[in-house]
Amino acid sequence: MQHRIVVLGAGYTGAVAAGRLAKRLHREDVAITLVNPEPDFVERVRLHQLAAGQDLKARPFSEMFAGTGVKLKLAKVTGVDVDRGTVTVASADALGPEELAYDTLVYALGSGWNEGGVPGAAEHAHEISSRPGALRLRERLATLESGRPVLVVGGGLTGLEAATEIAEARPDLDVSLAARGVLGDWLSEKGRAHVRKVVARLGITVHEHAAVDDVRADRVTTADGRTIPAEVTVWTTGFAVHPIAGATTLEVTDRGQIVVDATMRSVSHPDVYAVGDSAMAMGPEDKPLRMSCASGVPMAWQAADAIAARLTRAKVPDVSIRYFQQCVSLGRKEGLIQFVTADDRAVDRALTGRVAALYKELICKGVAWGVANPTVGMPARRRRVARREIESRVRAEASA
Structure with a gap:
């Protein structure tokens, strides 16, 4: 009987894990099912480009996994029962919910945008953590007349990339960026200087120490009382993990991330592995790996290699994840x-x-x-x- 591996989510981590498992294991021994609501791979690290008006290359899963033995199930995950070893999904071509049984589960549902409970953010702000969100922002930006104000809230990597991409694509707009602290305060002196130089050249106004605590259709208000005009507000202050894991008996953090060991295996349920933003894994100096593609892809390699080793009774690789x-x-x-x-x-x-x-x-x-x-x-x-x-x-x- 084939060992049933179900992978939830086909972002960077889920797709990499499924493909690596197919490479490591024989298809007559395992059945790998990849569950995802969309038929194409989304390059999340490029969604700021999509929002700014650029077209991205289509990457259909049917082509990516052709001949691998990986079965793509186009459906939305609605529930996981880790005690029974089942996943509930809803697909457009089914009359009702379906149940998938697994022997090994790879949980890679990732994260979405987090409005942080700020009043008006969910109603008035745009997000670029998903393709639908990036496309909605793209459509909105296309309607703006010259000189209209666009504000990016969040001075991290996503905020910097969004603000500079929009300003370069639409130099006629009044683009600004609101950072909770100092712009680029996590970078080296050289890195900060370069960011400031590029931002200034693109005409982006930077509001530092500007924690936004209210969002309206045409402006935001900061915690210290400043009002910043914003006909379009782009919210990039952080990510929230998919909520399904938190509704299970899995051991999770306060943020809903699944607690895993060095092989990305759940510390509470050994038949469950979690990768990417869905997992709380420790890196060098016993610090949690940050939510990013740079963490997620090595996590997917780690999980796939560990699963393959355990199924084939081989030595489980001991490789630490680090940043470069x-x-x-x-x-x-x-x-x-x-x-x-x-x-x-x-x-x-x-x-x-x-x-x-x-x-x-x-x-x-x-x-x-x-x-x-x-x-x-x-x-x-x-x-x-x-x-x-x-x-x-x-x-x-x-x-x-």
Whole structure:
């Protein structure tokens, strides 16, 4: 009898986990079902580009997983019973809820936007953590006349990328950014200086120490009483995990993340693994891994390899997850690669300018390629070509 593996969610982590499991295991031994409500892979790290008016390449799962043995179930997850080993889903072509039984569950439902309970945010602000949200913002921006104010709330990576992308695509708009603290306060001195230079060149007004506590249709109000005009408000202050895990008997954190061990296995239910934003995993220096693609993809590798090893009675890999860099796009022509310590603290080294933009683009393409080709490793020739391309561009920039 085949061992039934059900993967919930086909974002970066779920898709990578499903593909890696298909590569590690024989299809006559396992049945891998990937549950997702949409038929295409969403490059979440590019949704700010979609919102700014750019078109993204379609990546159908039917092509990505062709010939792998991974079965795609187009449905929305409505419940999980970890004590019975079942998942309840709702699909458009079914008359009612369906139940899927599993022997091993990979929970990768990820996260969505978090309005933080701020009055008016849910009613008036736009989010870019989902494709529908990015498309709604895209449509709204297209209706704005020249000179109208657009405010991005949140000075983190998502906020920086959204503000610079919108300002570059629509230089006629009055774009501003509200940061709770100092802009780029987690970056190195070089990184902060470069961000400020790009933001100034794009004409973005920065409001520092501006914690927004009220959102209206045409403005926001900060905790210290400032009023900032905003015909469109983009909310990027953080993410909230999918609520389904919190309704189960799984051990979860106060935020609803599933508590896992070093192999991404639930500490309370050994037949459940959690990856990406859905999981609370510890990294270097015993610090929680941050919610990001940079954490999620290695978590998916870790979980898939551990599952495969345990099913085949092989040695479970012992590989620690660490950070190397933070990649920030600042429009299509500028970028910042902030190098970091293993536990994600900025160091003095940083790559800036057009070279950094190319570096970030190559990383995004590489991650998407890895998802789209889950059962094969990147050919050595392709790795060499990519490395030579980066090196040649770095030399060209240095001599310019």
